[in-house]
Amino acid sequence: GRLVVLVSGSGTNLQALLDASADPSYGARVVAVGADRDGIEGLARASRAGVPTFVRNLRDYPNREDWDAAIAAEIAAHKPDLVISAGFMKILGAPTLDSFPVVNTHPALLPSFPGAHGVRDALAYGVQVTGCTVMLADAGVDTGPIIAQEAVRVLPGDDESELHERIKTVERRLLVDTVGRMVREGWTVSGRVVRIGNNIG
Numbered sequence: 001g002r003l004v005v006l007v008s009g010s011g012t013n014l015q016a017l018l019d020a021s022a023d024p025s026y027g028a029r030v031v032a033v034g035a036d037r038d039g040i041e042g043l044a045r046a047s048r049a050g051v052p053t054f055v056r057n058l059r060d061y062p063n064r065e066d067w068d069a070a071i072a073a074e075i076a077a078h079k080p081d082l083v084i085s086a087g088f089m090k091i092l093g094a095p096t097l098d099s100f101p102v103v104n105t106h107p108a109l110l111p112s113f114p115g116a117h118g119v120r121d122a123l124a125y126g127v128q129v130t131g132c133t134v135m136l137a138d139a140g141v142d143t144g145p146i147i148a149q150e151a152v153r154v155l156p157g158d159d160e161s162e163l164h165e166r167i168k169t170v171e172r173r174l175l176v177d178t179v180g181r182m183v184r185e186g187w188t189v190s191g192r193v194v195r196i197g198n199n200i201g
């Protein structure tokens with residue numbers, strides 16, 4: 001399966017997908033990496049792996065609709081089977097969401113702690129267990145149907161970055177495993193339920 005991965009930062013989730021796809025039995029490969037900004041490690045990771053990259057920066061467009069259309073057109077040019085939003089910090093609009101399935105990953109157990117500060121919010125709330133969620137993106141913020149989740153314990157004295165790193169260790173594995181199963185075994189979604197495998201189709 002052809003994956004287009006969207007990043008906005010360090011791209012360690014992207015790196016995990018690049019590493020996994022080096023094994024032909026994984027069944028998917030990253031055909032392009034897109035970002036909403038220049039100068040991020042995620043783009044460097046793609047270049048080091050010889051994967052084409054593109055940047056569509058909102059500030060280069062007169063309005064959001066034009067940006068939505070531009071990023072959807074760029075993604076379409078790479079003919080993805082799945083778009084993976086891994087630490088991509090923009091809400092994707094209808095031109096993208098209506099054209100491709102988008103898998104998103106979030107460092108909290110949704111529906112708890114959605115949005116850009118899920119780790120910080122979980123820590124501030126004082127939860128003892130948080131985790132990560134792999135879901136299908138919809139038009140909302142972290143509101144799409146859940147595909148996979150895994151719990152991560154909060155340790156006494158954790159600060160945001162320590163907790164986020166512990167979550168990301170699990171998140172990278174969950175994302176790689178889930179995406180691999182989706183492309184190898186097929187998947188369907190009906191309502192809020194995503195089903196993978198069992199000879200679907």
Ligand code: GRF
Nearest residue numbers: 010011012013087105106107
């Ligand atoms: C991940 O935890 C992702 O869920 C969150 O930001 C982090 C991005 O990490 N939105 P990376 O860029 O993949 O290293």
